[in-house]
Amino acid sequence: xxxxxxxxxxxxxxxxxxxxxxxxxxxxxxxxxxxxxxxxxxxxxxxxxxxxxxxxxxxxxxxxxxxxxxxxxxxxxxxxxxxxxxxxxxxxxxxxxxxxxxxxxxxxxxxxxxxxxxxxxxxxxxxxxxxxxxxxxxxxxxxxxxxxxxxxxxxxxxxxxxxxx
Amino acid sequence: xxxxxxxxxxxxxxxxxxxxxxxxxxxxxxxxxxxxxxxxxxxxxxxxxxxxxxxxxxxxxxxxxxxxxxxxxxxxxxxxxxxxxxxxxxxxxxxxxxxxxxxxxxxxxxxxxxxxxxxxxxxxxxxxxxxxxxxxxxxxxxxxxxxxxxxxxxxxxxxxxxxxx
Numbered sequence: 001x002x003x004x005x006x007x008x009x010x011x012x013x014x015x016x017x018x019x020x021x022x023x024x025x026x027x028x029x030x031x032x033x034x035x036x037x038x039x040x041x042x043x044x045x046x047x048x049x050x051x052x053x054x055x056x057x058x059x060x061x062x063x064x065x066x067x068x069x070x071x072x073x074x075x076x077x078x079x080x081x082x083x084x085x086x087x088x089x090x091x092x093x094x095x096x097x098x099x100x101x102x103x104x105x106x107x108x109x110x111x112x113x114x115x116x117x118x119x120x121x122x123x124x125x126x127x128x129x130x131x132x133x134x135x136x137x138x139x140x141x142x143x144x145x146x147x148x149x150x151x152x153x154x155x156x157x158x159x160x161x162x163x164x165x
Numbered sequence: 166x167x168x169x170x171x172x173x174x175x176x177x178x179x180x181x182x183x184x185x186x187x188x189x190x191x192x193x194x195x196x197x198x199x200x201x202x203x204x205x206x207x208x209x210x211x212x213x214x215x216x217x218x219x220x221x222x223x224x225x226x227x228x229x230x231x232x233x234x235x236x237x238x239x240x241x242x243x244x245x246x247x248x249x250x251x252x253x254x255x256x257x258x259x260x261x262x263x264x265x266x267x268x269x270x271x272x273x274x275x276x277x278x279x280x281x282x283x284x285x286x287x288x289x290x291x292x293x294x295x296x297x298x299x300x301x302x303x304x305x306x307x308x309x310x311x312x313x314x315x316x317x318x319x320x321x322x323x324x325x326x327x328x329x330x
Contacts (some may be wrong), residue, residue: 012177019312044209044327123176147184154316155323162209
């Protein structure tokens with residue numbers, strides 16, 4: 001995901017992508033450090049399990065593929081358990097090891113896709129906004145989605161970290 | 166904090182600033198919705214109180230003023246209680262109402278400062294990196310600090326939200 005930082009526009013994109021890599025990398029490390037038992041713990045009494053949050057983040061990342069018009073989703077089946085329904089509303093439909101692999105797989109696909117986008121393409125509309133609405137609000141671009149999801153990752157990373165001893 | 170979004174460079178900056186406003190605004194709302202009793206609660210058993218997190222975020226935002234070379238700090242006295250030391254290591258040195266006012270005051274100063282920066286100035290070095298090191302890594306710019314602190318806000322916002330019923 002090396003971006004030639006030769007122009008101001010490339011620098012803006014590289015700065016945003018650098019934050020994405022940092023935050024995603026921190027979640028990778030946090031998850032890798034957890035035992036299977038810790039993965040099942042709730043981040044606070046009555047709140048989401050780390051397992052659920054990992055599934056949630058994986059599903060949200062997977063949705064970025066079509067949202068940024070980078071390709072088809074890899075794991076649409078995750079939505080039912082990790083977006084449409086709250087934690088512990090049904091038996092887990094995926095094993096911890098398969099979920100960790102899905103998280104890595106989706107992030108690899110995103111990294112590959114990010115590399116293909118030029119700075120100008122980062123300022124193009126994301127797929128959930130119409131051409132007409134985008135003309136009224138040019139901030140509804142791909143980059144705003146990246147920054148928004150980056151903050152969403154951090155939001156839940158702050159919760160995941162709470163289960164550390 | 167209106168940025169004329171006339172050029173690609175302005176659009177990049179406006180997109181990042183829009184995220185800053187969104188996240189800061191969400192923390193404003195979350196804090197405003199809390200009673201004094203809730204402000205004293207720990208986000209999870211044995212973890213930081215919301216009061217401490219608000220002080221921590223205020224001190225970190227205050228540090229942005231010199232870090233982005235926008236001016237002197239307004240509340241350097243917060244560091245002792247909210248950065249240098251962990252929560253509950255000493256009696257609170259500031260009242261909840263004064264802390265909330267400091268949070269708003271610092272954010273107003275930042276918003277005013279952000280308005281003065283051109284896109285090119287967002288790509289200039291932040292004050293904690295030398296000219297020499299910046300030449301080697303142009304990503305150590307003001308914008309990277311903004312995005313990093315934006316994610317830091319989200320990280321702790323994810324914790325603050327846990328005390329909602």
